[in-house]
């Protein structure tokens with residue numbers, strides 16, 4: 001039998017009912033509060049963060065398979081457990097948690113969501129719901145990209161000379177901080193208004209991507225990069241190749257078509273590999289521990305009350321967020 005705290009029978013949620021339409025297509029509905037299955041916990045959501053994947057799914061990225069309409073978007077949530085299914089092992093009612101919901105079911109823009117225990121991690125005391133909600137997808141994408149270039153996060157690594165593009169975005173702000181934990185020498189790109197933000201989270205040098213030097217990815221020392229972590233869909237292999245050491249490698253997170261072709265057709269010691277992040281519970285735990293120790297923080301672009309979800313959606317869709325866009329329930 002499930003163990004329950006107090007919960008109402010209905011909840012407010014935000015849904016859309018077809019592809020496209022952006023923020024204007026998001027509608028508030030009153031629907032039944034879900035019941036957790038045997039291996040699920042019911043979370044009262046305190047905060048959620050929006051990722052580009054959320055609105056790309058609305059645009060039809062995974063058409064025709066995902067989503068099933070009507071659909072409650074958003075995968076990254078933080079909240080409190082109010083009910084647990086009978087097969088739940090570790091979590092209990094009252095635990096503060098973070099969850100990375102599966103993208104084909106999502107459910108994060110709601111007051112409650114039922115989430116498998118396998119994708120839900122206890123949130124250490126002292127980490128706010130907003131900071132924790134920013135972490136899942138962006139955090140473990142940054143972590144896995146840096147691990148792919150051999151980064152050691154315990155301070156024992158010798159580090160390399162690396163470039164991180166879009167160091168100001170949701171993924172980039174975590175990636176810059178994690179790269180510094182790995183002792184890398186970090187050059188990052190971003191727009192002029194964010195040069196200071198990115199320097200403040202640890203980048204050794206910051207390039208404005210709209211200047212000729214920034215577009216050419218040239219740092220002041222003239223040294224080429226051992227690795228490039230590409231987080232912008234504008235990043236092109238033709239620009240990366242001359243900036244790379246020999247051997248050198250690009251780990252491409254936000255791949256465009258031409259980089260995909262380069263990943264298949266490049267046979268030199270300068271290479272580009274495409275990386276798709278996967279939800280790893282241990283990675284989420286590791287990132288939360290770094291946060292607890294004060295070694296990693298969420299850069300918050302903006303906080304939006306649940307009644308103003310459309311503003312948050314629009315901000316993320318603009319492509320100009322500085323850090324994470326948060327919705328608070």
Ligand SMILES: NC(=O)c1ccc[n+]([C@@H]2O[C@H](COP(=O)([O-])OP(=O)(O)OC[C@H]3O[C@@H](n4cnc5c(N)ncnc54)[C@H](OP(=O)(O)O)[C@@H]3O)[C@@H](O)[C@H]2O)c1
Nearest residue numbers: 052166168169170171191209234253254275276277320321
């Ligand atoms: N491979 C995977 O598994 C995976 C996982 C998650 C996300 N992704 C992808 O990764 C990408 C980034 O995600 P995100 O959450 O970090 O996005 P985001 O938060 O929306 O990124 C916005 C930031 O990118 C900056 N930016 C845009 N174009 C730039 C350029 N050419 N050079 C430097 N900075 C630039 C913007 O700066 P300005 O405002 O100054 O322009 C803004 O600060 C998305 O395409 C997403 O779909 C991939």
